[in-house]
Amino acid sequence: MRLRSLFLLVAVLGLTVIVASACGGSSKKKGAAPSGGKSGGTMILLAKAAPSGSPDPQIDYTLQEWQLLIFTHDGLVAFKRTSGVEGTKIVPDLATSVPTPTDGGKTFTFHLRSGIKFSNGKTLKASDVRFTFERLFKIGQSPNAGTWYNVIVGGDACVKKPKSCSLAKGVVANDATNTVTFHLTRGDPEFLDKLAVPFAFILPAGTPNKEVQLPPPGTGPYYFAQYNPTKQIRLVRNKYFHVWSSDAQPAGNPDVILMKFGLSVEAEVTEVENGQADWVFDTIPADRLNELSSKYGNQIHINPLTAVWYVAMNVRIPPFNSLKARQGVNFATDRNALVKIYGGPKLATPSCQILPPNFPGYKPYCPYTANPSSSGTWTAPDFAKGQQLVNASGTKGATVKVNTDTADVDKAIGLYFVGLLNKLGYHAQLQALSPAIQYPYCQNSKNKVQFCWSSWYQDYPAASDFLNVLLGCKSFVPGSNASPNIAEFCNQPIQAQMNKALNTGIFQPAAANNQWAAIDRAVTNQAPWVTLFNPKYLNFVSKRVKGFQFSPQWYFLIDQASVK
Amino acid sequence: MLAFTVRRLVGLVAVMFALSVLVFLIFFATPGIDPARQMAGRNPSPDTIKNIRHEFGLDRPLPVRYALMMEHMFISRDLISYGSHTRVVPQIISATPVTLSLVVGAAVLWVLFSIVFGVAAAVLRGTFFDPLLMVLALIGISMPVFWLGEVANLITQDKLHGSVFSWVPPPGYTPLTQNPWQWFLHLLIPWLTLSVLYIGFYARVLRANLIETENEDYVRTARAKGISERRVLLRHTLRTSMITFVSLFGLDFGVLVAGGALLTEVVFGLPGVGQLTYNSLTGLDLPVIMTTVVYAAFFITLASAAVDLVYAWLDPRVRPT
């Protein structure tokens, strides 16, 4: 509840540079056992509640379930199962290789590996692939059917009329030759990324074309033996599994993986401290951090995330339709104070710009600090300068509603800004809404939200994920609850630059990244956001857990760790 | 009797109906609420939202939506939560034993202790102990249960966890069927916390009733007949005094089973009906809210009818209404 955003993996469109570079080398180096520790035993994971969303792999959209689905199911391609930047590479999974698109990027042909079986004993066939993609539309409520997969020929018609969906022309499957050919309506350089996430994991033909309460059989080393949202999820070994690519789907270590629900987070932490359980999914309570860091330091793993926390200022309504007012707030914001709210400098890094560190196109840039320097780091607020800019903007005295949700940390951030804006001369009030409605509420331009807290976690690494999706002209849909450009920012020259970078990215990833870095600066100068910080992820595991790996894509690689 | 039962049944259904309609209307009158958007995830296309709206009947008129929801709740019993997309009825069914464990245990404690304290205070009237017990009871009544729970957590989980209270497990719940001893350990502190208020309250009620009854004619007669003080107390005074006690108990028990133990469940991390209610409210998850409201209304009205019935049976002077 506290860190809502971690439950919501981010849906993002954009060109992926990494894809292009990964396409070439589908390496098959080591087929060895996973690093560190032995196999066997039962790994116990603790979470307050079952994944929100749905048990159905084609509907669920949470990190919590995706972290399990990656080792119960496979896509045609996969993100390499490893830590570090390597973990963002696309490698072949059910397909024998990552295809190079033909027909101007509109056709992808995959050859399936033979002899792969689902956990129900059925052998994987090409027709299962077509079935999977038709089901994605037929269930009618897959979140990204209409934003990611409608690029497949016939997809748009399927979104309109899910029940009668047919992808006969879009996904051509040939069981005899074991090949699948995708036909797209336009060139889509990030299509492979879309195939590597759980929505596109292959399910056996015959799975009901409606939402299921237990994830159907998959091809991974484990399968869902039990899914009881009030008690536990139980994953056991799939006896039909054999390793075909340790990059894409290595064998797992524990024999059984249990995810138990219903404890309070306090109790979860205590159980892991005592060795009764192995990992806490939820955010660790702030008042336990000191204790953990002094007594259980070597059971803690902290990894930076490619994510950003920000406050969007609506550039279309007063007072933040004034550039000076927006820049003034940016100068006056004490990002250290906000980092303290989040848990301190070890758990977050202040930032001024849109793109997070370690991201394609990232070049450190921070104009909104005391003594700006070429290092681009934020050092301290410059309140005097901020006040001066706000005074010059002539917006003093305006009423501002600071919108956040009611989760502790988010509300505290809201309260900080209420204080700051009042000090700058505005009349600020807090508007803390239920997490269930806050994000859509901010998006709808009818609600005229002036100042809205939000956060964004990458789905796969591409600069446009942040810049074009959150601040592009097309992402602002007036009067809609689905309009991710909360700042309502649309700058035509910058948009032209973005379109250019998108095109460049198909052929020249490095050049495109330089263009994105310039766009990042340009947007930051326009100050549609107050960027607060880039969060880090704290994992707390039990003493017996060995071989902890953190993938930038899937976070803690659960089945690769060992409890023996 | 039959007429009474029928009337109360009709009343029960009417209250449940009225409440569910009210809750339903309040929910949809709340601005910003868009269940289809809520279910659609982070960045859906308008078509997907439309599909979901259609799939869940959210594009139908309000009365139809209400009827559909009731159909899914009572007849096909496959009502789906907006938040988790899982069935609601099994959630309530699995939360009920937790709440029952908490409330029954606390009820046993509060009935036992309040009778002991109430009788002791009445018998020791005129001594130093009566006012002492009554002040203690008042203090018990005056403490917010969630605060008491926090202080209990502070002492048993932190300050004295290293010594006296090392046996206290971390807050949470273990089912009785899984491990009875752990079940007991997990619930002991919550039981005590929840029962403190009721012990104080019932002890005071009982004391007052005992004193009142002592002066009734039939008690005087019994005394005059030379029956021992103890027999008078147990056979006559206490029995009559229990009428109020029992009826109060019925109401409080009903309210607690219906989710009234919410605060205790939240403080001690017990996944019962109260916790479920609270989570569904903060998540604005209408199907779960509706189910818990109907569940609660059922128990509360049922308890109130049961109390009237028992009352009439214990005290024939009162006609059930």
Next chain:
Amino acid sequence: MAVFEPEAEVAIRDAEETGGDVIGRSPWALAGRRLVRNKLALAAFVLFLLIVAVSFAAPLYARHVAHTDPFVSNLSGSFQQNGKTVQVIQQGTGKLGLGETPIGPTWQAKYLLGADEQGRDVAARVLYGGRASLEIGIGSAALACLLATVFGLIAGFFGGWTDSFLSRAMDLVWAFPVYLLAISLATVLLTAPNGLDLGIVRVGASSLWIPLLIIGLIYVPYVYRPVRGQVLSLRQKEFVEAAIAQGAGSFRLIFREILPNVASTVIVLLPLMIATTILTESALSYLSIGVQAPQASWGTIIDDGQALLYTRPWVAIAPGIMIVLTVLALNVFGDGLRDALDPRSKVRMK
């Protein structure tokens, strides 16, 4: 939760009041004399007044003693303590330097009880919180008693369908999920562009009127039941029947004969109701659906303190102690008041 005692459904005893020295005095004067003799009840009343006075002096304390604005976050702030500069929020001292801990009690004018997670002075907030808690508690109890008296009189006096209807309506309120009402109302008010415009008054999202009205409404049945019961029994008393026989009108009867008798019941209930509503307000605020930030009440401060329970327990303990003291004082005083207005149980103690 039923907190006040239903045997406070006191039967009426003025008519029974006999005994040499009391003849010729009004029952109210007698009650006053009895109350003054009850030292414990008086002490409790004084304690309650003291808490009220201290709470309403909150702005003075914040401005002149603690020199702080307890409604503004002070995350990066520092202050002078014993000649040294001290950070209000301190970084964890563990190996990894995790966790941010606000300063604990200094037992000095500044940060007497320490700071909360946002670096605000807890002592000043507890005083401000008391003001909100008391306003809501007293206001909603008065509202509940007022409405309940009106409905109880009508139901008890007219009986029949009116009675059935009102009583079922009370069942509805009784079973209504108060938390839902609180959350929905708060959401409505938060999302409405200018708060709720009631013509005369405009209610903003963080207005104390919202918890006050909600709590006031849900406690109507608690007072309604004893009042109705008493009216029902009064109707069968000789003096009322006599009045009816003399052809007295309904209004005359209600106001001249029944209301004065019911009034003492309601007055006895009032302090006990305030105790109950203060507890309820704290519960709602603890669940963060009562008083809304940036306003504070004892309940919201306990809620803030929960996240700091093991490191800075005073944040949660201090407002809790204030609640216990206030509610206890009200209960003891309420007891004394009942004994004074309804001395029957004392008379029988002989």
